[in-house]
Each structure stands twice: as structure tokens, then as C-alpha cells.
Amino acid sequence: MNTVQQKHLWKFARGEAELQLFEAWLYSDEELESVVDGHVYLRLISCDFSDPEAVRQCRKELWSNLAVNKQCECESARNFDTIRVFRSDLRRDDFVHWNYDQFVATQDTSFKPSDELDWRYISRCKVCGTNWLVNHPPRNFDGNSIERVSDQLVEDAKNGAWPPIGTKTFG
Numbered sequence: 178m179n180t181v182q183q184k185h186l187w188k189f190a191r192g193e194a195e196l197q198l199f200e201a202w203l204y205s206d207e208e209l210e211s212v213v214d215g216h217v218y219l220r221l222i223s224c225d226f227s228d229p230e231a232v233r234q235c236r237k238e239l240w241s242n243l244a245v246n247k248q249c250e251c252e253s254a255r256n257f258d259t260i261r262v263f264r265s266d267l268r269r270d271d272f273v274h275w276n277y278d279q280f281v282a283t284q285d286t287s288f289k290p291s292d293e294l295d296w297r298y299i300s301r302c303k304v305c306g307t308n309w310l311v312n313h314p315p316r317n318f319d320g321n322s323i324e325r326v327s328d329q330l331v332e333d334a335k336n337g338a339w340p341p342i343g344t345k346t347f348g
């Protein structure tokens with residue numbers, strides 16, 4: 178499975194895909210059938226995307242299939258996800274969840290260009306290359322978050338242009 182396929186599938190499984198776009202992509206990717214588990218593929222192409230419960234079942238099935246081979250936590254985390262200190266397993270509904278400790282384990286956090294705000298930094302996954310903007314304000318135990326960001330945002334930050342605090346700019 179290539180990275181584009183992986184991103185589309187995980188995004189759908191997390192519940193963050195635009196359904197019409199996902200459905201259109203699903204039928205346009207001719208290789209998908211040969212790289213996805215046969216049963217899961219059939220479920221996806223026969224899914225009634227206008228029925229929320231059917232979509233949820235398809236996502237759930239896809240999630241457990243994808244989770245078997247995941248190498249890092251990036252694709253399980255949402256584009257913008259809050260972190261709760263002392264609770265490493267972050268559950269979003271009955272099947273969407275990710276583990277903060279496992280997430281941190283693959284992150285390269287050496288890129289910290291802003292001394293002023295040392296609680297706000299960019300990390301990059303050593304396994305899949307996803308960039309994350311991490312907010313870790315001091316003395317704030319519930320407001321911590323991670324946000325998936327683009328290569329462009331990382332370049333801008335390296336040049337001193339950090340995005341304003343509170344904006345969401347998914348990569």
C-alpha cells in the first residue's frame with residue numbers, strides 16, 4: 178500500500194474524510210483492490226455512504242484492519258487532537274483511539290527554533306515523516322494539543338514565521 182492510499186484510508190477510518198471525496202477516490206484507485214484485504218475492500222465498495230451507521234461500521238472494520246500493520250501512532254491521531262496529561266491512551270469513540278506514549282516514542286523533537294515559546298514546537302515522526310505542531314503550555318494540564326502540519330508550515334517556521342497561536346492549518 179502506498180502512502181497516498183494509506184493516508185486516504187486512515188483519514189476515513191478516523192472519521193475525518195469528506196465522504197464524497199473519499200467515495201470518488203475509492204472508485205478511482207484501480208490498485209486498491211490488490212493492496213487492501215479482500216473482505217475490507219468489498220465492505221468499502223459496497224458501503225452506503227449516505228447511511229451514517231453503515232459508514233461507521235465500514236470505518237470500524239477498516240480501522241481494525243489497518244491497526245494490525247501500523248508502524249507509528251500518527252495515522253491514528255486526528256488532524257487536531259488534544260492531549261490529556263497522565264492519560265496516555267486517548268479514546269475518541271468506541272474504536273478511534275491512539276496512544277500518546279507510543280506517539281512520542283517515534284517523534285524527533287530536535288527542531289525547536291523558538292526559545293521564546295519553548296512549549297510550542299514542531300516534531301517530525303521518524304517513521305512516517307508526518308510533521309506535528311505541538312502545544313504544551315506550562316501549568317496547563319488540559320490544553321495540550323498536537324496538530325498535523327504541512328512541510329510548508331515547517332519551512333515557514335524555520336524562517337521565523339510561526340502560525341498564530343490557535344489557528345488550525347492541517348498538513
Ligand SMILES: [Zn+2]
Pocket residue numbers: 249250251252283302303304305306307
Ligand atoms: Zn508517524
